[in-house]
Amino acid sequence: MxxxxxxxxxxxxxxxxGIGRAIALExxxxxxxxxxxxxxxxxxxxxxESMLREAGEGAKLIAVAGDISKPETxxxxxxxxxxxxxRLDIFVSNAxxxxxxxxxxxxxxxxxxxxxxxxTGAFFAVQAAANQLSSQSPPGGSIIxxxxxxxxVGGAQQSHYTPTKAxxxxxxxxxxxALGKYNIRCNALLPGTIRTQxxxxxxxxxxKKTYMEGRIPLGRLGAPEDLAGPAVFLASDLSKxxxxxGLL
Numbered sequence: 577m578x579x580x581x582x583x584x585x586x587x588x589x590x591x592x593x594g595i596g597r598a599i600a601l602e603x604x605x606x607x608x609x610x611x612x613x614x615x616x617x618x619x620x621x622x623x624x625e626s627m628l629r630e631a632g633e634g635a636k637l638i639a640v641a642g643d644i645s646k647p648e649t650x651x652x653x654x655x656x657x658x659x660x661x662x663r664l665d666i667f668v669s670n671a672x673x674x675x676x677x678x679x680x681x682x683x684x685x686x687x688x689x690x691x692x693x694x695x696t697g698a699f700f701a702v703q704a705a706a707n708q709l710s711s712q713s714p715p716g717g718s719i720i721x722x723x724x725x726x727x728x729v730g731g732a733q734q735s736h737y738t739p740t741k742a743x744x745x746x747x748x749x750x751x752x753x754a755l756g757k758y759n760i761r762c763n764a765l766l767p768g769t770i771r772t773q774x775x776x777x778x779x780x781x782x783x784k785k786t787y788m789e790g791r792i793p794l795g796r797l798g799a800p801e802d803l804a805g806p807a808v809f810l811a812s813d814l815s816k817x818x819x820x821x822g823l824l
Contacts, residue, residue: 579606581603581608582606584603585657585662586665587613588670590614591612592639595670595767595770595772599807604631604636606808609660611637613639613642613649613671613701615643616642621641645692653701666720667701667720668720673693674734675690690740695743695747698744698747702721702751706760710758716759717760718761718810718815719761723744723745723765727744752820761810763815763822768792769798770799770803
């Protein structure tokens with residue numbers, strides 16, 4: 577089968593674990609060169625090392641550590657990617673945090689850190705990618721924002737999280753309008769409950785897990801790999817006329 581991303585260059589924020597990792601590994605299989613951002617700590621470094629082993633010898637995969645809530649991190653990621661691979665074709669804004677909390681007692685620092693990572697960080701990372709995609713020759717590429725079904729339906733213990741994911745969806749819609757003239761396509765993915773390191777402890781509660789599975793038409797929680805196919809579609813020429821979409 578022909579690889580769909582041959583000779584393409586991709587950046588993925590939050591790419592050493594969870595959904596970002598699954599997308600990065602599939603992009604490599606599809607022929608892309610990949611740069612992943614991860615948080616600058618020992619645990620994330622270890623996750624990337626295991627990712628390198630999984631990708632196999634010869635994989636065109638690099639890491640750029642940095643806190644995505646800082647505006648300079650997105651610029652550093654894009655700059656290092658271009659330095660290593662010559663250009664940029666695909667940017668996936670995936671990094672995010674989610675800690676369940678009660679609305680009435682939620683502390684300000686949790687609200688602020690969630691917004692800073694999930695939305696403000698996404699904005700500046702996407703802006704950095706768009707500056708590269710619009711100025712290179714030829715201009716163009718694909719930007720994908722990882723939003724959430726929570727952007728549309730809300731969640732009782734996610735009143736700090738769901739607005740950020742609604743913001744990512746809206747960011748992709750507005751960027752599609754702003755960047756189409758540069759042949760940059762912007763779209764969002766809105767996954768349901770995907771079992772990752774963010775919710776693994778919660779899903780160990782069998783009662784909660786059974787309840788969540790009962791709300792899902794396929795009767796199971798999603799796996800990170802379930803997002804890889806849609807992310808390949810939005811990155812590839814198969815979606816060359818798809819803009820401002822929110823794929824569920």
